Amino acid sequence: MNRTTARAATITQAPINPTASEAAPDPAGPVFEIDDVSKRYSSVTALDRVSLSVRPGEFVTLLGPSGSGKTTLLKIIAGATRPTSGRLLLGGRDITHEPPGTRGIGMVFQNFALMPHMSVFENIAFPLHIRKVPKDEIRKRVTEALELIQLPAVMDRKPRELSGGQQQRVAIARCLVYRPPIILMDEPLGALDKKLREQMQYEIKRLHDDLGLTIIFVTHDQEEALTMSDRICLMDGGRICEMGAPADIYSAPKTAFAADFFGAINVFPGRRSAGQDGDDIIRNDDLGAIRIAGSLAPFKDSAGLHWMVRPERIRLLEERQTEDNAFDAIVVDRILFGGLTRLIVRVGSATLTLAQLTGSSAFVGKGDRIRIGWPADATVPLTSD
């Protein structure tokens, strides 16, 4: 059912109307399911029982350091590698043992992978030629695709005559033109410089929103993942260690690994303890008692317990102001990051980082004694596995 819908959708159609799709019989059902997939090489487990279901129109990012298994998973979805166990379901159809060619999945590569000997038109027309689409229709659809990527005038050029960003747009058009049910993107912006990368992030996001594309995006860049995704699958050691919406996974990660991956600062070890009023608190050797919101009940014991506070949640306290967690600190360094300025401060022997809007407060310089604090709900308890 999902598959027919995906196939029937044309690339020129208006954005999928959410209310209309909610009325359809099975709209929220997954378009693509990874069911308990593992991949073992002789002694190495590259993927360990990974499950993921992707909803139609969803932008899912596989995020992780190199060697985390994200590329292996992508290769398995593409059909370039066979899983050792588990199943892949595309629109309810088991494609685990299907060759890449019959799966009908689209893919955008980091190095573009355009046919160098073909013109832009021929490149985009290639999948349609294979599908034996009539000539007039091919011309029409290629023209539409080029308009979508906002490059209508390059039809007769060879890929090498285009810039990196333009080549990647053509590669995306080559995918859009045959309307695959899902599009895989393997670090598609990795070969572009920073400014262009930001522009292309926006561009891909726009196409995703306008056309209702279902995208599985692979990257090792956490900022890219936060900017673009509907959902992030953070991978480590061949497993999905955390999965959630970008805002949740950033501000309330569950593991020390996730906290670390989205900015390796202000993560500290701690022990489970009880405060005077009976609430759970975390005890840290350097900072003493740290107040948290809620209980530590899910953390059965102190083994591997860590906690984190995001730099932008810590604020400078003025005289007489107080906060759930408040400390005297000495400014060690001050680093400008464009719109944000980071203050590195020392509390006892612990080093904390806090972020402020540049120019937002009175100048604080190296060596100044200040008072800092953060509310209890900014303390995020973490497990280390």
Add this chain to the structure above:
Amino acid sequence: MHSRSAISVKPSRWLPGWLQAAFVPTWAWVAYGLMVVPCILVIPMSFAGEDQLVFPPRQFSLDLYRKFFGSVVWMEALKQSVVVASGTAVLATCIGVSAAYGFVRGRFFGRSVIGFLLFSPMLVPAVVLALGVYLYFARLGLTSTTLGIVFAHTVLTLPFVVVTSSSGMRQIDVNVELAATMMGASRFVILTRVVLPQVWPSVLASALLAFLISFDEAVLTWFIAGAGTATLPVVMFSSLKSEVSPIIAAAATLLMTTTMLLSLIIALLTKRASDE
């Protein structure tokens, strides 16, 4: 690059710098000249137009060429050479290019063993190979046949075809083929519309190389060619033994010109392939 520069050793100076810099190229040119001059000498001799091989020529004449193109024996030999070399080029290219693709892209059991076997004709002395092929073909009834010579030359030229065409294939991006596969292209479509259009210069270069090697191969052909199937080099060799006819100078000049022309084209194609 880095690893290479790490192990490179600066040569010790045993001569003044400029002299040492000039020494190696000079020596190379002298050695090259000694090898090439005898070949070059044949060219003026071929235009002497006399009944004997003389140097220096006393007159300019195209007589020897007229005799060469007028002689049934030489014409048959030339025709045979062209047929054999063309057949070899086609067969060796078909097999060699497919093999090269397999070696560059494939990871299969026995890959290195097959690779070694494929390259063994380059390692075995020509006479030993010739004797082996002769004895084997005698059993199959392939000696003295054009087909037999083509087969033998194909074996001989295969390693060169594989090396030349795989160097081109190594430079093309695997992901382009994966992309084509995912778009639904069959293996055949990928080979003909994605791979070959990208590597045609090196494929053409390897075909010409096969043609060239076959065209002036003498030892192997000498063993298996019969009276009616002798190629140009074989006929030249036998004419040299029986009667030293000056026509051989014309034949040699033609052979040399063809060879140099083809080598030039191959060099240009290979350069083009590595530039892209």
